[in-house]
Amino acid sequence: MNPILDGVRVVDLTTCLAGPLATRILAEQGADVLKVEPPDGDPARSWCPAGFAAWNRSKTGVALDLTVDADRRVLDTLLAAADVLVHDRSQAQARTWGLDDESLASRHPHLVTAAVTGYPDGHPDEGRPADEWLVQARLGAMDEQQALRPGPMFIRLPFASHGAALLLAGGVVARLFERLGTERGRSVRTSLLQAALAPASLYWQRAGNPPEWLSRNTLRRDDHPSNLTIFECSDRWLHVLGGFSLSSVMQEVLAEAGESELAPQGVTRENRGRWEPIFRTRTVDEWCRLLWAAGVICVPVLDVGEVLGLEQARLNGYAVEVDDDRFGRTVQAGAPLTTAPPAVVRCGAPWTPAPVDEVRAAWSERGPRAVLRHGPAPAEGMAGVRVLDLGSYVAGPFGGQCLADFGADVVKIEAPWGERGRQINQFTGSQRGKRSLAMDLRDERTRPLLRRLLAEADVVTHNIREAAARKLGIDEDSVRAVNPDAVYVHATAYGDVGPWAEFGGFDPAAAALGGWTKGIVGPRGRPTWLRNSSMDTHTGLTVFLAAALGLYQRATTGRAGRTSTSLLAVAVSSASEAMLAGPGLELLPIVPVDEDQTGVSPHHRIYRAGAGWVAVAALTSVSRKALLEVAGVDDEADLGAALATREVKELVAAFDDAGVPAEVVAQSNRDAFFDRELAMSSRLVERSETVPYGWFENPGGYWSEASGVLRSRRPVPGVGQHTVEILREAGVDGSDVEAGLAAGYLSETQIAAPSGRAANTLTRSLNR
Structure with missing residues (x-):
């Protein structure tokens, strides 16, 4: 059986983490990925060589100088034979090389173009530095995490970059799926800011009629x-x-x-x-x-990277052995999802670029591109795709929300008293774009209704443990018995196989296994809860990616396979800066954050500045020299004392003038961010009218295209708000619907839970 993306060719111009990780995921699903580096190479080669190895394996490498006309012509020849171009430049920057969307659509109409930048194109912050930790600082994410001292924390986990990688990979596959119907490539873009908004959307919310649990825009930092x-x-x-x-x-x-x-x-x-x-x-x-x-x-x-030696990670393919030209025998983070056929490591990272002529010859001829072999022709985005979302809390439902943002019709099936997550504020950040059908799946009278819905579904997704899913009739075998053509996406805690397969898990458990409960505080700090729920949201983003791969596979082969992901898969992937290497497979640790959680070096950290904090990312010799000059000191050891006497906004302006990448570390920034984005209609924050909460505002819009941000306009639904509408569309007789409403196994509004079916102890503790 051929890999899912067999025959797809990808040209990758990106560097560092987000873009390379995205294209490596595509490569191990069968795409032929060519990494094009500048003459001085990807900076990750020096600042994170273990990461470079993990993010760039399974690719061929070549070096081109795109400031030279001849090399740009070579690139254009490669693009003529490619299916996808991935880069990390704004449209204005890309235009200087003829790589903007408009120019590429004219020369290569078949080409899917994808970009990951610091901020969205056209956003006022478009020109700000695209550094992970500067984006965290400017957004206010550093102030959302409790440090072991007063003030914001330099969050060592590059969660925006990991999120952007998943957004980029999922967006590319969604565009390839769309191209099967439209026969033309389209662009998809994301940014570190948009990726950082994914976890922020779970906590940053405003509403006209909020329940108590929704009125807390941040969780308490010390006694949760x-x-x-x-x-x-x-x-x-x-x-x-x-x-x-x-x-x-x-x-x-x-x-x-x-x-x-x-x-x-x-x-x-x-x-x-x-x-x-x-x-x-x-x-x-x-x-x-x-x-x-x-x-x-x-x-x-x-510890960060220790999870690579965990048996459960190895058994599920989340940790893989790789022969690397620089490190030798290694164990690296594997694919963050499971597919059939499985992801395959093709080779180690391209430490030595291949000769240009050799690559041109290999790409001079290609076989036919994949064509539609099954089902109706895809429309723009995922319009017409029908999704049943049977999950709860965040990890599963967040993926359904992303499918809705791409245009899918997502039906949320929950109990008449509401799913268990409806009592925590993460719920509302995971449900945009869906319709709610309230139905008690434990009542046998709902089985005919469920089978009717399953028969019409293109995607069925949930994050319920397999044994429980089997009792409800939504395990894979039960779904396939009704609809063998459905794409089945299962999000678990620890993977499909192994001794932990049926154990439960939540975001904090994944953060602990990934090493970040310790990794964000430094080697000697007391381990601390990673508050932003990025393990949950990244699992949800992987659900979206898995569904997109499943839809593409079904459309090109006629086979509807099983795809899955897990909190553990995402936790292992988040530790990909580390590896096990050498004859004894010893852990090569990451560069740790300092004991005060302010940064990883004097030139990449946050500093006190007057009454606030400033973040700097002076990653070149030129910017490091300028950093010292602006501070008025000769020694990096004196930076802290010197910068503490400066006013923060004046200091950042001076850094901007001197070419030092820097940002004010925003604090208590939710309202200011919301007001700004709403005023300029960026769609990164939107107001909608909801049944449960009145007007409701929260972040979203994790992808962009030429016309603007991709985001569903359908608001968070009330319990059972669309029950009658959905069942009528499915052809259920009106009298059967009325009977179900009267008996209580169907509902149009939230009803009281029967005894014993209220929120469990975990939900109550999360909300305490």
Whole structure:
């Protein structure tokens, strides 16, 4: 069986993390990717060689100087034989090389063009520096994370870049799917800002009639359960989630310790000191064996990259062995999703570029491009694609939201009392663009209705554990029995196979396994909860990518396969700056953040400046010299004291004039950001009218095209708001609908949950 993207050719002009990771994902799904580097190479070769190896394997490399006419002609010859061009320049910058969308559409109408920049084209910030941590600073993301000292944190995880990679890869596949019907390539763009807005959308929200849980635009930084339940054991740290204190096994442990009264209290700031000695009585492995057997979610807090040695990661293909020309035998982060056929590592990274003539000869002839072999011709975006979203919380539903942004008709099926996530503010950041059908899948009377909906679906997606899905009739076998042509996308906690396959998990568990619970605080800091839920949103973005690959595969082969992803897959991918290498496969660690969580070096960090903070990214010798000159010092060790005396906005203006990439570290920035984006109608923030919350505002618009931001205008739905409408469209008799509404297994509005079906202890703890 040929790979999903077999025959697709991609020219990759990007550097650093986001673009190269996106094209590597495409390469390992079968695309032939040519990495075109400038004469001085991709900067990642020097500042993150392990990352360069992981982000650029499975590609061929070549060096071209695009300031030279002859090399631009070589590139144009390659583009004539390519299907996709990926670059990291704004339209204005690309125009100087004839690589803007308009010029490429004229010369190569078949070509899908994709770009990842710092900020969207046409946005007022378009010309600002496209550095991961400067984008975090300007948006205000650094102020959303609790540091181990007062003030914002330099968040060591490059979550915007990882998110942008998934957005870019998914956008490319969606455009290839569209091209099967339109026979013309179109552009898709994203940016670090748009990727950073994905996790921000879970917390940054305003509404006219908000419930209490929606009125908190940021979660508390010191006493949230997800932060309080990180414990030091006798050997290392453990993260425990949910209402673990009420489990029978934990009550037995507390009784033995003479602390039974802690069980109903849970963990609070006031009593945490009484919990700590209890957890120090066992090793992490002992606690995991004890608690997992009782259904309690708990995971070890690993170092960044340590997850590459985890058996569960290896069994699911999330950690792969690669022979690398520089590092030798390695274990690197694998594909963040599972497909059939599976992703395949084709070769190590191209440390030595291939001869240009050799590449031109290889690309001089090509076979026919993929054509539509099954189903109706795709329209623009994903218009006409029907999606059933049966997930809850964030990781699954966020993917459905992205499918809706691309134009798919997404039906959210939830219980008449609402899905469990409706009591946390992450819910509203994951539901835009959907219609809600309220139906109790545990009631046998809904099975004929479910089968009718499944029969018409193009994509079925959920993040329910397989055993539970089987009981509800939405596991893969049950779906295939009704509709063998459906693309089935399953988001799990830890993968499809292995000893952890049926265990539950949530975003904080993935962050702990990926190493970021420790990685954001430095080697000697107390592990801290990564608050932004980027593991959840990135899993959702991978659900979108998986669905796009599944739709493309079905359209080109007639086979509708299974695709899946998991929180663990995304956690491993987030650690791709690290690797295991050498004969003993030892961990090559990442460059750590400093003990104060201000940065990774004197020239790439945040500094106090007057009453605020400034972020700098002086990554070249020229900008480092200018940094010292603006500060008025000769030694980098004196930068902190010198910059602390300056007013922050004046300082950033001076850095701009001197060519030093820098930004003000925005603090408490939600309202200012919303007001600005709404005033200029950027669509990065939009207001909509909702049934549950009145007017509602939140970020979105993770992709752009020539006409502007891609974003569904359909608002977050109320429970069952579209039940009757959807069932009528499916041909269900009106009397059957009325009977279901009367009996309570269907609903048009949110009703009270039957006894025992209210929000579980985890939801209550997240909302506490």
